Amino acid sequence: MPSAEGLKYKKIWAGDMDTTVQLHRLLLFSLGEGTYAADVSYIREIVQDQQKIPLPNAPDYIPGVFNLRSDVVKVIDIRRIIPLSGEGTKKKIIVFVPENDSSTRFGMVVDEVYGIMEIPSDCVSLLDRTNTGIQNNFMIGFFTFSLTGFLNQSSRKYATGSDEVVWIDFEDMIQTIIDEEKAQNIVFRLTALFNPQYLFSDNWRSIQNK
Incomplete structure (x- = not known):
């Protein structure tokens, strides 16, 4: 679930009534034909895609590592295991915040990064994650917005529209990759x-x- 660092509260006025709306700060990006979002509290920075050093015996979705200043970042490339539509011309790597100083650094290759948006909680349809019998496939929830409206404003606030977005749980994804038992079904x-x-x-x- 998103951490408290990825949330903030804002007062709004409706007539004489004072209500509190919860805002989620999410990074928007694309991969293949889909648009996705992730809690910014799990993201360290965005860098250009670059040459990677292959790792012996690594799974197919990890093409290698690269050096980011003094850190070694292990890269996840979804296109290595899943057929997706045409690649973006501005491929980026989203580098995640490690759990601690000794943890492996991970980053994921995406096609485009659109920026950070604050979305009201009442615009998001959250999945029921209390039922452990349901595999959520790294999904926290869904929402719709206008990508054009979002990109054409200087404030980059939420703009209503019909473009569908999947909110991804990056924390769950990385924990699954690290855990050898859980990683057995990660491709699915x-x-x-x-x-x-x-x-x-x-x-x-x-x-x-096979």
Whole structure:
């Protein structure tokens, strides 16, 4: 679940009534045909995609590492395991905040990064994450907005619209990658998140039957 650092509160006035609206600060980005969001409290910085040093025996979705100042960042590239539509011309790596100084640094390759938006909580449809029997595939919830409206304003505030966004739980994703037992089904969960239609394809079935 998003940490308290990714939330703030703002007073609004409705007539003579004083109400409090909860705002989520989310980074918006694209990968393939989808638009996604993530809590900014889990994001350290955004850097340009770059040459990576391969890692022996690493899973297919980790093409290698690169040096970011004094840190080594292990890169996750979803396109290595899931067919997605055309790549963006401004590929970026979202670098995550590590749990502590000794933790492995991770980053994920995305097509485009649009910026940070504050979205009111009542505009988000949150998944029921209390039911542990339901696999959420790294999804916190969904919302719609206007990407054009968001990009065409200097304040980058939430703009109503019909563009669909999936709110991703980066913390859950990284914890799953680190945990060897949980990581066994990560390819399925990532595919269900970024390209669920592929799960019904002959290519997916042939891979699973190998």
